[in-house]
Amino acid sequence: MRVLVMNTKEFERPFFETACQGSGHELVFVETPLGVHTAPLAAGYEAVCAFANDTIDETVLRHLASNGTKFIALRCAGFNQIDLVAAQKLGLVVARVPAYSPESVAEHALALMLTLNRKTHRAYIRVREGNFSLDGLMGFTMNGKCAGVVGTGRIGGALIEILIGMGCSVLAVDPYPNTACERLGARYVEMDELLEHSDIISLNCPLTPATHHFIDDGAISRMKAGVMLINTSRGKVVDTNALIGGLKSGKIGSVGLDVYEEEADLFFRDFSETVIQDDVFARLLTFPNVLITAHQGFLTREAIQSIAATTMRNIDGFASGNVPTENLVTTAMIAGAV
Numbered sequence: 001m002r003v004l005v006m007n008t009k010e011f012e013r014p015f016f017e018t019a020c021q022g023s024g025h026e027l028v029f030v031e032t033p034l035g036v037h038t039a040p041l042a043a044g045y046e047a048v049c050a051f052a053n054d055t056i057d058e059t060v061l062r063h064l065a066s067n068g069t070k071f072i073a074l075r076c077a078g079f080n081q082i083d084l085v086a087a088q089k090l091g092l093v094v095a096r097v098p099a100y101s102p103e104s105v106a107e108h109a110l111a112l113m114l115t116l117n118r119k120t121h122r123a124y125i126r127v128r129e130g131n132f133s134l135d136g137l138m139g140f141t142m143n144g145k146c147a148g149v150v151g152t153g154r155i156g157g158a159l160i161e162i163l164i165g166m167g168c169s170v171l172a173v174d175p176y177p178n179t180a181c182e183r184l185g186a187r188y189v190e191m192d193e194l195l196e197h198s199d200i201i202s203l204n205c206p207l208t209p210a211t212h213h214f215i216d217d218g219a220i221s222r223m224k225a226g227v228m229l230i231n232t233s234r235g236k237v238v239d240t241n242a243l244i245g246g247l248k249s250g251k252i253g254s255v256g257l258d259v260y261e262e263e264a265d266l267f268f269r270d271f272s273e274t275v276i277q278d279d280v281f282a283r284l285l286t287f288p289n290v291l292i293t294a295h296q297g298f299l300t301r302e303a304i305q306s307i308a309a310t311t312m313r314n315i316d317g318f319a320s321g322n323v324p325t326e327n328l329v330t331t332a333m334i335a336g337a338v
Contacts, residue, residue: 001024001025001026001046001047001315001318001319002025002026002028002044002045002046002047003025003026003027003028003045003046003047003048003049003073003315004028004030004041004042004045004047004048004049005027005028005029005030005049006030006032006033006034006038006041006042006048006049006050006051006054007030007031007032007033007034007050007051007053007054007268008029008030008031009031009051009268011299011304012075012304012307012308013029015304015305015307015308016029016308016311016312018308019305019308019309019311019312020312023312023315023316025312025315025316025319027049028045033051033053033054033055033264034048034050034051034054034055034056034060035054035055035060036055036057036059036060036063039059039060039063039064039067040063040067042063042064042067042069043067043068044067044068045067045068045069046068046069046070046071047069047070047071047072047073047315047318048064048069048071048072048073049072049073049074049075049311049315050072050073050074050075050081050082051074051075051076052074052076052078052081052295053081053263053264053267053268053295054081055081055264056072056081056082056083056087057082057083057086058083058086061082061083061086061087061090061092062086062090064092065090065091065092069092070091070092070093070318071092071093071094071095071315071318072087072092072093072094072095073095073311073314073315073318074094074095074096074097074329075097075307075308075311076096076097076298076307077096077097077098077099077100077206078096078206078207078234079094079096079206079329079333080206080207080208080234080236082094082329084329084330084331084333084334085331085334088330088331093318093323093328094328094329094330095314095317095318095323095324095327095328095329096314096327096329097306097307097310097311097314097327098154098326098327099154100298100303100304100306100307100310101298101300101302101303101306102153102154102155102157102158103158104297104298104299104300104302104303105155105158105204105232105297105298106155106156106158106159106161106162106204107158107162108232108258108293108296108297109159109202109204109230109232109256109258109297110159110162110163112230112232112256112257112258112291112293113142113200113202113228113230113256114142115256115291116228116254116255116256116289116291117139117140117142117228117254118137118139119136119137119139121291122136122137122288123137140199142163142166142167142168142200143166143167143168144167144168144169145168145169145199145200146168146169146170146171146197146198146199146200147163147168147169147170147171147198147199147200147201147202148170148171148172148173148194148195148197148198148200148201148202149163149170149171149172149173149186149202149204150172150173150174150191150194150201150202150203150204150205150214151173151174151203151204151205151206151233152172152173152174152177152178152181152186152204153174153178153204153206155204155232156172156174156178156181156202156204156205157178157180157181159202159204160172160181160184160186161184164184164185164186168200169185169187170184170185170186170187171186171187171188171189171193171194171197171198172186172187172188172189172194173188173189173190173191173194174188174205191219192222195219195222195223195224196222196223196224197224198223198224198227199224199226199227199228200227200228200230201223201227201228201229201230202230202231202232203215203229203230203231203232203233203237203238204232204233205233205237206233206234207233207234207236207237208334209334211234211237212236212237213236213237213238213239213242214237214238215229215231215237215238215239215242215243216239216242217239217242217245219242220242220243220245220246220251220252221251223246223251223252225250225251225253226250226251226252226253227251227252227253228252228253228254228255228256229243229252229254229255229256230255230256230257231255231256231257231258231259232258232259232297233259234259235257235259235260235261235262235263236261237259238257238261240260240261240280240284241280243255243284244280244283244284247287247289247290253289254289254290254291255284255287255289255290255291256290256291256292257284257290257291257292257293258292258293258294258295258296258297259295260281260284260292261280262278262280262281263294263295265278266278266281266294267294267295268294268295310327313327314327
């Protein structure tokens, strides 16, 4: 089966080529993201492999279906970028990679926490410039602090294990409590209690209609003063304008983002020689207590190897009429909520 792998990144291609060896499938790689203007490139391909920031709305899906595509392999865990209702109506099968390396994202969330707290990014620059002053670099001891984890699936669970190991107490919010997290010592509470008592809040929930702008002005007003907010889930879980308001007022003490609402227009590309046109994003960059990474939480060798292997397994499954059930994405999953 010929598969068009769209929005290909240089770092992932070798892993997919290795995973494809001996499968009998032909992978054709293009760097172009999937969208309404690029969907015609998939003409004649029975399967299309898409990335987290591709646009796969009804218009794109109609283009794909009319040109012979029958299977969409998402090489990511999230599925908010695809119109599942339209895919179902068009008879398109969709599969994802639900768990590649949850520890990778959890460890990146921890890296954001530690960097913001101990200000190692600022200390690194100072020392290289010959400035050995410690003024402005004071952090806090994480041991004994209260961490709130929103979303306790595989990634949230991995993060809770790390935080418990560091001596934090953990409050958790999820409509489906994870007994493994409870055994570790996490306590499930209502969202208001988590917001009120958490020194650190980490967002690890999927983007659904229920979680869109889950962190808004109201949620921020209920947070503990000086809270650290970490988001490694999806950008639209946070209302960015509300976030800026919280930073300006001092209600939010620091922010670590690996995702951003409008990241599709920015992330995975080099704008170092141009001016960023997104004024909201540019405003975020002016805060000294904001740390942003470009959706790299998943970027470990182990994670990419797992993503490639699972994606090829999904493609094999479609070719044989037996896609792994746990990897299928259906309209029933849209209603997920926190």
